[in-house]
Amino acid sequence: MSETQTAPGATTFDAIARRLSALPELSNEEVLRYSRHLILPEVGLEGQRRLKAARVLLVGAGGLGSPLALYLAAAGVGHMGLVDFDVVDVTNLQRQVLHGTKDVGRLKLDSARDRVADINPHVTLETYETQLTSQNALEIVRDYDLVIDGTDNFPTRYLVNDACVLTGKPNVYGSIFRFEGQASVFATDDGPCYRCLFREPPPPGLVPSCAEGGVLGVLPGLVGTIQATEAIKLILGVGQPLIGRLLLIDTLRMQFRTLKLQRDPTCPACGTRELKELIDYEEFCGVRKAAAEARAAQAIPEVTPRELAERLARGDDVDVLDVREPHEWEIARIPGARLVPLGTLAEVLPTLDPTREIVVHCKGGSRSAKAVRQMQAAGFQRVWNLAGGILRWSDEVDGRVAKY
Amino acid sequence: MPITITLPTVLAKLADDQRTVEAQGATLGETIADVATRFPQLAPRLRDADGNPYAFVTFYLNDEDIRFTGGFAAPVRDGDEVTVVPAIAGG
Numbered sequence: 369m370s371e372t373q374t375a376p377g378a379t380t381f382d383a384i385a386r387r388l389s390a391l392p393e394l395s396n397e398e399v400l401r402y403s404r405h406l407i408l409p410e411v412g413l414e415g416q417r418r419l420k421a422a423r424v425l426l427v428g429a430g431g432l433g434s435p436l437a438l439y440l441a442a443a444g445v446g447h448m449g450l451v452d453f454d455v456v457d458v459t460n461l462q463r464q465v466l467h468g469t470k471d472v473g474r475l476k477l478d479s480a481r482d483r484v485a486d487i488n489p490h491v492t493l494e495t496y497e498t499q500l501t502s503q504n505a506l507e508i509v510r511d512y513d514l515v516i517d518g519t520d521n522f523p524t525r526y527l528v529n530d531a532c533v534l535t536g537k538p539n540v541y542g543s544i545f546r547f548e549g550q551a552s553v554f555a556t557d558d559g560p561c562y563r564c565l566f567r568e569p570p571p572p573g574l575v576p577s578c579a580e581g582g583v584l585g586v587l588p589g590l591v592g593t594i595q596a597t598e599a600i601k602l603i604l605g606v607g608q609p610l611i612g613r614l615l616l617i618d619t620l621r622m623q624f625r626t627l628k629l630q631r632d633p634t635c636p637a638c639g640t641r642e643l644k645e646l647i648d649y650e651e652f653c654g655v656r657k658a659a660a661e662a663r664a665a666q667a668i669p670e671v672t673p674r675e676l677a678e679r680l681a682r683g684d685d686v687d688v689l690d691v692r693e694p695h696e697w698e699i700a701r702i703p704g705a706r707l708v709p710l711g712t713l714a715e716v717l718p719t720l721d722p723t724r725e726i727v728v729h730c731k732g733g734s735r736s737a738k739a740v741r742q743m744q745a746a747g748f749q750r751v752w753n754l755a756g757g758i759l760r761w762s763d764e765v766d767g768r769v770a771k772y
Numbered sequence: 773m774p775i776t777i778t779l780p781t782v783l784a785k786l787a788d789d790q791r792t793v794e795a796q797g798a799t800l801g802e803t804i805a806d807v808a809t810r811f812p813q814l815a816p817r818l819r820d821a822d823g824n825p826y827a828f829v830t831f832y833l834n835d836e837d838i839r840f841t842g843g844f845a846a847p848v849r850d851g852d853e854v855t856v857v858p859a860i861a862g863g
Contacts, residue, residue, distance in 0.1 A: 428863055430863055431862070431863055432863045433863070517863070518863045519861075519863050520861060520862055520863040521861050522859070522861045525861055542863070543860045543861055543862060543863060544860065544862040544863060545782060545860035545861075545862045546781055546782060547781055548780055548781060548782070548860070550857075550860065565830060565857075565859075566827065566828050566830065566859040567827035567828075568826075568827035568828055569828055569859060569861075570826070570828040570829075570858070570859055574817075575782075575858065575859065575860060575861065577861070577862065578862040578863075581782070581862075583862055588863070614857070616855075616857065618780075618781075620781060621791070625855075627832050627835055627837070627855065627857070628835055628836065628837065629837065630837060630840055632839070632840075711813075
């Protein structure tokens with residue numbers, strides 16, 4: 369495209385190039401709606417028309433996807449695609465402001481459609497009720513100018529990155545955990561990609577998910593609005609986008625820091641380009657292997673919550689250990705259990721009676737499975753894992769025990 | 773003056789809840805080994821069993837990605853600052 373126009377005051381970089389003559393006109397209602405944009409010289413009438421012409425793909429309608437969809441719709445991004453297959457859960461509402469209490473149980477795409485239509489009827493929202501996969505990603509991504517990664521797992525992050533590199537679309541990256549976030553713009557013509565930053569994912573289970581590790585509710589708001597800002601800058605062709613820079617956000621210290629990122633000449637995606645097509649990302653991230661190991665781990669002796677409750681009611685001598693953390697113990701506990709956080713189990717083992725029957729539990733059953741393995745390795749033979757943890761106890765034995 | 777290593781909160785809990793720890797060494801690898809010895813629980817989150825960096829934890833030495841400046845063999849000097857950036861995936 370030879371006739372690339374940029375807004376006044378713009379820093380030149382290769383933005384989403386569109387010929388001025390190809391940009392849609394704004395109606396009088398739109399001119400009024402976007403007046404606070406139009407009086408910014410960096411946006412102006414032309415920039416607002418660029419936003420209207422823009423096609424942005426959001427992957428994920430969760431924590432990051434919420435502020436992204438809301439602000440990009442309000443800003444007048446003309447065409448948004450949204451990929452998600454999830455249903456609104458009550459535990460989402462602490463941070464996923466795209467969805468409301470009335471939406472619990474609905475498809476996230478349905479509540480997103482309602483909210484976006486309410487915020488800005490001039491926006492077309494195309495929804496994809498599917499998981500992004502190696503089979504569908506290129507086809508979906510090709511229809512867009514840029515992609516915003518609001519996913520919540522490593523396989524999809526590598527998939528989004530590789531699909532962007534292969535199709536030449538910028539990947540506006542954001543990621544969050546507990547109180548910290550990261551943001552960058554990957555896969556532009558000259559910049560690095562996600563694989564240049566992290567060549568390989570951590571093995572499954574090493575880095576807890578937000579469901580396991582928690583996340584401050586406003587954090588996706590902060591990081592998602594940073595991604596939205598970067599997307600708008602790319603569309604307008606103004607400012608210095610986070611290309612070749614990694615923004616680290618630390619909300620506890622309230623520090624923002626940018627580190628230099630370089631394209632790695634040995635990167636298989638954007639460096640050597642030996643990656644010519646999408647791969648099996650579950651395999652790449654070791655998810656299949658981990659699932660097989662989890663099945664093998666089911667050889668661990670288990671007791672169901674009902675069985676344990678019956679035994680306790682009978683007065684059987686069972687030592688119930690809770691290997692969760694103290695702050696989880698504060699939320700809910702099983703009567704008669706005693707708290708031994710997993711990290712302290714090794715110290716406590718010598719004080720346990722290996723002739724007694726021991727049942728170990730946690731929130732959902734995976735930490736306690738580790739504890740059972742650890743105890744078996746230490747010679748304990750009369751030890752069982754509580755299947756499904758305290759969550760299943762709440763479902764099947766005592767609904768008064770809070771789920772979290 | 774020793775070398776300062778800044779940890780993300782997720783790793784700080786494995787270093788007695790310290791966000792910054794001070795360490796000694798002539799190279800980045802030695803500095804990380806010093807920290808790993810003092811905080812055994814943190815050790816496997818910083819480098820593999822052979823003492824090599826992981827592909828999912830990036831180290832910055834004074835804002836430079838160490839993979840482009842010699843990796844763990846990169847020399848460090850008193851007063852240098854090392855930032856540990858692990859991969860996170862939440863969204």
